[in-house]
Amino acid sequence: MNIDNIKQVYLIGVGGIGMSALARYFRHLGCLVAGYDKTETALTVQLGAEGIPVIYLDDFDLVADAFKTAGEHTLIIYTPAVPGGLDILNQFQRLGHTLYKRSQVLGFISRSRFTIAVAGTHGKTTTSTLVAHLLKDSGYDCSAFLGGISTNYNSNVLFSENDVVVVEADEYDRSFLTLHPDVAVVTSADADHLDIYGDKAHLEESFNLFLHQLQAGGTAIVKAGLPFEATIRYAADGPADVYAENIHIVDGAFFFDYVWSGGRMGGLHLGVPGKHNIENAVAAITIARQLGIAAADIRRALSSFAGVKRRFEYIVKADHSVYIDDYAHHPEELRAFLSAVKQLYPTKKLTAVFQPHLYTRTRDFADEFAAVLAMADTLLLMDIYPARELPIDGVDAPMLLGKVVSEDKRIVSADDVKDYVRAHRPELLVTMGAGDIDLLVKPLKSILEHA
Known part of the structure; x- marks a missing residue:
């Protein structure tokens, strides 16, 4: 699949947070974009206002003819969350289209870019959004595909002119195994999605496979205590290679010091509350430092981070x-x-x-x-x-x-x-x-x- 050849994109399950990010991405590139979802939401209404029409009936006749001809210029994306018996899904297949999962398309997009992928059963949305904000606010810049709506940017997809992309790497359905990141983060690996994995051991096996897909010379930043190989281990408090210290609350705001073997960044203010978010911030700061972003820029961006919609x-x-x-x-x-x-x-x-x-x-x-x-x-x-x-x-x-x-x-x-x-x-x-x-x-x- 050559993404550069795509001129029209249809998304089945477009109202999902990850799917809508792809819809906005291809619309930004100038493609004709539309989609189906079973339920009208504030997000699908917003997509319509942005020029991405959405239908809510499983009726292939309602799909514009421009999307029906299979070929190198047409891309059909679906989410595994939609039922296999969906008529629109089956009609596209009958017409000879190759249907791609959202995760596969993310793999295509990130393949030729410097990719920072954030995985974890929880913490990945806030961490990836904070990483993207650190890069944007500092002027380093990045594109980003996020699993939530960033409050700072009021969007789940960010654009840039450079070749750096931040991706929220989803473990559901083993989706993150389409990625080959340059920097990989694992925030957590608690038992979840056991309908997919069966048990925690198979979940952890999948995270191991994800980390082994790092590019040569890549960096694995892993929460301390997780049973995976890591370049750098981090924690909300030590022991770890990088960690937070002196966590305290002043007038409802959280402050902490970021500590590594060579020094300390003291008195950092995080714009969102909670010790768990300080832990997320330690991972994000570590990435920013790896990229050479100045301490003053990191400090400013942390303080101005407004979080993610529906996260605290x-x-x-x-x-x-x-x-x-x-x-x-x-x-x-x-x-x-x-x-x-x-x-x-x-x-x-x-x-x-x-x-x-x-x-x-x-x-x-x-x-x-x-x-x-x-x-x-x-x-x-x-x-x-x-x-x-x-x-x-x-x-x-x-x-x-x-x-x-x-x-x-x-x-x-x-x-x-x-x-x-x-x-x-x-x-x-x-x-x-x-x-x-x-x-x-x-x-x-x-x-x-x-x-």
């Missing part, structure tokens, strides 16, 4: 109420997020709304979810968001709720959440999950801001 995103921050939304959907992500919230607001009563994501993940980590959800003073638990899965007998919200040791817990619908917040007006509210819980953000914001 403040929705309301007022004297009477604080409301934070987060994408966390794995027990360790929930633990990191809730720990940071409680560290910032130790005296406030915490009301947490959680929507579990996937039946398999809920089944595999039910005890771990229950333990971390007990950190909330009040737990509002929504039904499981199925995404690509069919229900599993005995795996549901009541099963999970029954395992949570808490005096104030209940199962709720989306309307119940709005009613509860309207009636109780919690002083510290969080919503967490990777499903459609984000549809609650605007109504809850409106309720809390209007007495």
Whole structure:
């Protein structure tokens, strides 16, 4: 596949965060771009406004004729999240198109570039976005394909004139094995996606394969404690080759020192909260230093980093109420997020709304979810968001709720959440999950801001 020859691109599942980044990339190159998704969202509406039309019915007749002729100028991209029986998918195949996964196309794009790939079961979106911001803000520059919407740039794809690209490397479906990076980061390798891998050992095997795809002379930056070979090991605190020290909070802001064997960068302010984000920052700073970016530029960019939408995103921050939304959907992500919230607001009563994501993940980590959800003073638990899965007998919200040791817990619908917040007006509210819980953000914001 020669990306330079492409003139029209159709994306099946265009509303996904990674797919929409590719849509925007090819549109930026001047290609004719369109796509299909089953659900209209704020993101698909935005794509339409940018000149990327989206259809929502699985009807091949609605696909423009320009995309139907197979050849070197037409690229059809799909996400493994779409069902195999989708008519649009099958019709493209019937017409002789070769269909490419999003990950394969990322591999084509990055093949001739200096590639910085950030992998991990969690932490990869914030870390890759921070790396891209460090390079952009310092003037070093880069293109980037991100797994979230950067708050600084209000986009999940960034463009540049140089040949440096930052890629969020997704372990789902072993997607990251299409990449051959010059710099590889692994932020975490907790058991996840066991519907794909079966067990943690096979997940770790995949991360090992990813790291072995480094270009000759490449750099592997790996979180301390992970069972992988590394050029540099990093941590939120030592022992490691590079680490954070003197972590402290001043007026709600996180500060730390970055330490390596040859010295220290002291008094760094990180624009987003949480010890887990300081750990992400240590990895990002390490990359910036490897590229020769000056300490003063690193310091400025860290302070101005505004994070990623739905990653510790403040929705309301007022004297009477604080409301934070987060994408966390794995027990360790929930633990990191809730720990940071409680560290910032130790005296406030915490009301947490959680929507579990996937039946398999809920089944595999039910005890771990229950333990971390007990950190909330009040737990509002929504039904499981199925995404690509069919229900599993005995795996549901009541099963999970029954395992949570808490005096104030209940199962709720989306309307119940709005009613509860309207009636109780919690002083510290969080919503967490990777499903459609984000549809609650605007109504809850409106309720809390209007007495």
